[in-house]
Amino acid sequence: MPFVQGQLRCESLAVTYRTECAHCARPMRIRIDSELNYVVEEGAAPLVFLPMVNFAKLKAPNIIDDF
Numbered sequence: 001m002p003f004v005q006g007q008l009r010c011e012s013l014a015v016t017y018r019t020e021c022a023h024c025a026r027p028m029r030i031r032i033d034s035e036l037n038y039v040v041e042e043g044a045a046p047l048v049f050l051p052m053v054n055f056a057k058l059k060a061p062n063i064i065d066d067f
Helices: 001-009
Strands: 014-018 029-032 038-040
Touching: none
Parallel strands: none
Antiparallel strands: 014 029, 029 038
16 A cells, blocks of 8 residues: 555655446546545545454454455
């Protein structure tokens, strides 16, 4: 994610994801910057989620292995 690399490099960064709707397969672009501001192309309204992780109980080497 851009906020991690931006913090390490002490500069603002942004990344653009090209993806598609899981429901209708319509292509879309989502731009996220170092401040977690985002821009979604007009007409799209994607649902975004943040996994809640209890790091005290995490036994896997990273959260990806637990999902």
